[in-house]
Amino acid sequence: MARPSKREDVLEAADHCFYEHGIAATGVDAIAEAAGVSKRTLYNHFPSKDDLLEHYLSWREERWRRRLDEALDGVEDPVDRILVYFDVYFASLEGDAFRGCAFxxxxxxxxxxxxxxxxxxxxxxxxxxxxxxxLAEAGHPDPGPTSLAVATLLEGGCAVGGIRRSADQLPALKDAARALATAALPVA
Structure with a gap:
């Protein structure tokens, strides 16, 4: 397996440090040390802490999207695809390392x-x-408000799951999301 680049090492270290300690509490010295690079190398890749933060968040989003795409592969029903979002969001909830949604x-x-x-x-x-x-693909006549409700259920569930360090409410949240998603669908 190929060794990650120094840039990737810095992003991995930023992921750990920002998530574990917070953004304000984490200096570039700590990130450089965790990445095993000099501060100069870090700044060669990211001219400022703000630049590093923006790239780290984009990098994290790309990784999450890849996991989501993999989980969605082969799921055809639009409502079932919505429920996959819950599974992917909640996949990392268990354990002491979870500190809530990084975003x-x-x-x-x-x-x-x-x-x-x-x-x-x-x-x-x-x-x-x-x-x-x-929701539109499933035939929902007005997907805007329902999509907001489902997304809020997803985000709120993730936040509460992070506090509890548990995904035990996932089945109930998925049932609620399914009920919201299907309530206004035409009867087949």
Missing amino acids: INAAAELPDDSPGLAVIVASKERVRADVAAL
């Missing part, structure tokens, strides 16, 4: 004009838009 945690620390916050907002909006598209 929600980061958003709480970022100013309104942060490019990193823009990555987070785009990610959350993309999930809502995905759900709306799947």
Whole structure:
């Protein structure tokens, strides 16, 4: 297997440090040390901590999207595809290492004009838009409000699951999401 690049090492270290300790509490020295690179190497790849943060969040989003795509492979029914989002969101809830949604945690620390916050907002909006598209595909007459409700159920469930360090509420949340998704569908 090929060795990850120094850039990838820095992103992996940022993932661990930002998630474990928070953005404000994590300096570039700690990230460089965790990555096994010099500060100069870190800055060669990322000119500032804000730049690193934006790339880290985009990198994390890409990894999450790949896992989602893999989980969606072979699932044809649009409502079942919506429920896959719950499975993927909740896949990492168990255990002491889970500290909640990395994007929600980061958003709480970022100013309104942060490019990193823009990555987070785009990610959350993309999930809502995905759900709306799947509802429309299923024949829902007005997918906008229902997609917002399902996405909020997903995000809120993930937040509460993070607090509890448990995915035990996942079946109930998926049942609620299915009920929301199918309530206005035409009878076949």
